[in-house]
Amino acid sequence: MARRATPLTTQEVVRTARSMIEHGGVEACSMRALATELGVQAPAVYRRVKDKGELLGLVLADSFAEVELPAEGTWQERMAELMRRLRRLLRKHPTLLTLYLASHLRQTDAARLAEVASAPLLDAGFDAEGASFAVTVLSMYTLGMTTVAAALAIDDDEMFEYGLTKMIEGLTPAGGT
Amino acid sequence: MARRATPLTTQEVVRTARSMIEHGGVEACSMRALATELGVQAPAVYRRVKDKGELLGLVLADSFAEVELPAEGTWQERMAELMRRLRRLLRKHPTLLTLYLASHLRQTDAARLAEVASAPLLDAGFDAEGASFAVTVLSMYTLGMTTVAAALAIDDDEMFEYGLTKMIEGLTPAGGT
DNA sequence: ACCTGAACACCGTTCAAGT
DNA sequence: ACCTGAACACCGTTCAAGT
Numbered sequence: 581m582a583r584r585a586t587p588l589t590t591q592e593v594v595r596t597a598r599s600m601i602e603h604g605g606v607e608a609c610s611m612r613a614l615a616t617e618l619g620v621q622a623p624a625v626y627r628r629v630k631d632k633g634e635l636l637g638l639v640l641a642d643s644f645a646e647v648e649l650p651a652e653g654t655w656q657e658r659m660a661e662l663m664r665r666l667r668r669l670l671r672k673h674p675t676l677l678t679l680y681l682a683s684h685l686r687q688t689d690a691a692r693l694a695e696v697a698s699a700p701l702l703d704a705g706f707d708a709e710g711a712s713f714a715v716t717v718l719s720m721y722t723l724g725m726t727t728v729a730a731a732l733a734i735d736d737d738e739m740f741e742y743g744l745t746k747m748i749e750g751l752t753p754a755g756g757t
Numbered sequence: 758m759a760r761r762a763t764p765l766t767t768q769e770v771v772r773t774a775r776s777m778i779e780h781g782g783v784e785a786c787s788m789r790a791l792a793t794e795l796g797v798q799a800p801a802v803y804r805r806v807k808d809k810g811e812l813l814g815l816v817l818a819d820s821f822a823e824v825e826l827p828a829e830g831t832w833q834e835r836m837a838e839l840m841r842r843l844r845r846l847l848r849k850h851p852t853l854l855t856l857y858l859a860s861h862l863r864q865t866d867a868a869r870l871a872e873v874a875s876a877p878l879l880d881a882g883f884d885a886e887g888a889s890f891a892v893t894v895l896s897m898y899t900l901g902m903t904t905v906a907a908a909l910a911i912d913d914d915e916m917f918e919y920g921l922t923k924m925i926e927g928l929t930p931a932g933g934t
Numbered sequence: 935a936c937c938t939g940a941a942c943a944c945c946g947t948t949c950a951a952g953t
Numbered sequence: 954a955c956c957t958g959a960a961c962a963c964c965g966t967t968c969a970a971g972t
Contacts, residue, residue, distance in 0.1 A: 587936065611965060623967075624937050632965065716901050717920060724897030743894060743927070750923030764955065788946060800948075801956050809946065938971075945964055952957075 584619055590628045590638075593618065598639045602673045606636070640679050643669065649696065655704035656748050659714070662697060663722045663744055670726045677727050714751045721747050761796055767805045767815075770795065775816045779850045783813070817856050820846065826873065832881035833925050836891070839874060840899045840921055847903045854900065891928045898924050 596617050600609040611632060615622040629635045647669055650661040670677055694715045701711035725740045773794050777786040788809060792799040806812045824846055827838040847854055871892045878888035902917045 584937090610963085612963085621938050622965085623939090626966075627936065713916060713920075717898065720897045720901030721894065724893050739890060743890075746927030747924070750920070750927055761956090787944085789944085798957050799946085800958090803947075804955065936972085938969105940968090940970100942967080943965095946962095948959105948961080950957105950959090953955085 588618060588620060588624060588628055593625060593628045593635070594638045594642050597635055598642055601639060601675055601679065603675075605675045606678055611635075636679055640676070643673070643676055644696075649699060655700040655706075656752075658700040659697075659718060659748060660744055662700075663718055666719065666722050667726045667740065670723070674727065677723065680723070717751065718744075718747060765795060765797060765801060765805055770802060770805045770812070771815045771819050774812055775819055778816060778852055778856065780852075782852045783855055788812075813856055817853070820850070820853055821873075826876060832877040832883075833929075835877040836874075836895060836925060837921055839877075840895055843896065843899050844903045844917065847900070854903075857900065894928060895921075895924060 593614070597609050597614055600614060600617060611625055612622045615625050618625070625635075629638070647662070647665045650658045652658075653661070670680075694712050697715045697719070698706075698708070698711040701714055702708070706714065721743065722740075725743060770791070774786050774791055777791060777794060788802055789799045792802050795802070802812075806815070824839070824842045827835045829835075830838070847857075871889050874892045874896070875883075875885070875888035878891055879885070883891065898920060899917075902920060
């Protein structure tokens with residue numbers, strides 16, 4: 581067989597997998613189909629990636645790296661805007677949700693994502709546990725509103741904002757600001 | 758091959774699938790493994806069930822049929838208790854969660870579940886859209902607290918109750934009780 | 935080091951054929 | 954009607970062998 585001009589990079593593998601998933605869902609991205617897209621035989625992919633689980637984790641990380649954490653504002657404002665950005669990403673690529681939900685069942689990935697989003701809360705004086713709690717509540721809310729509600733045809737930005745505000749109010753720690 | 762004494766029933770198929778999923782996760786319940794467990798060849802299962810998607814839907818419905826809707830109390834009390842029961846089910850069989858999340862992406866199943874849980878809210882004067890919204894918010898919260906929080910080792914009944922109360926307060930419609 | 939070819943142990947599903 | 958046997962078109966992954 582003719583070989584590729586350049587050797588396979590991990591970036592190339594992850595980006596290609598991500599675009600396949602965004603266009604056709606996780607099930608469209610079999611290791612074999614991915615290899616074909618990359619112009620390579622299936623086993624070659626295993627030189628860059630331990631297994632399919634690792635690949636999906638990398639795709640997820642690559643997506644969420646684009647959800648920037650707002651740098652300014654109160655923690656309430658920063659969390660609200662972060663959730664809006666998460667919502668925007670999930671709306672653009674609803675297919676990422678399956679991946680996100682699956683990852684939440686795997687400790688390491690969930691912990692890593694929660695850690696990043698926790699920053700504004702830690703800055704505001706939340707303890708580590710309270711911050712993880714708040715991030716979990718807010719991201720589950722956002723996921724729910726953006727996907728389940730959409731499936732039920734009750735998706736609505738005003739409703740999302742209303743619930744988001746309520747939820748953030750509820751999270752303010754006793755004696756907090 | 759020796760045939761089974763009695764013909765295969767749909768109930769038998771669903772119950773066996775459910776127990777396989779509860780013990781080993783969705784991936785432990787391949788159509789072939791299920792058939793073996795039932796003492797039958799794989800194609801025989803397709804006489805009772807259209808495809809694997811339908812089977813998983815039936816397993817889910819069979820599980821949630823056991824989460825009873827509290828008959829008495831204010832809508833707040835009824836919803837809170839319903840969520841506690843959902844939490845109990847998911848804790849006993851965490852493996853059902855994957856199924857539940859997947860179903861939420863399929864309109865029909867999500868709508869059916871939301872409809873059942875909406876009853877106390879409709880009784881209390883919520884409109885259909887508001888009721889679906891509330892059920893979605895609360896069940897996503899419960900799912901998040903019961904699984905994601907558990908994975909992050911911040912699972913705690915007191916916290917669950919605190920957040921649940923806050924969330925239900927936030928859902929009270931303007932001018933509602 | 936990087937990749938291929940071939941293979942292993944699986945999938946879900948269909949369909950003609952048997953009882 | 955109910956089920957089997959055989960097949961189709963796939964999976965993820967491993968591994969010896971080639972360049």
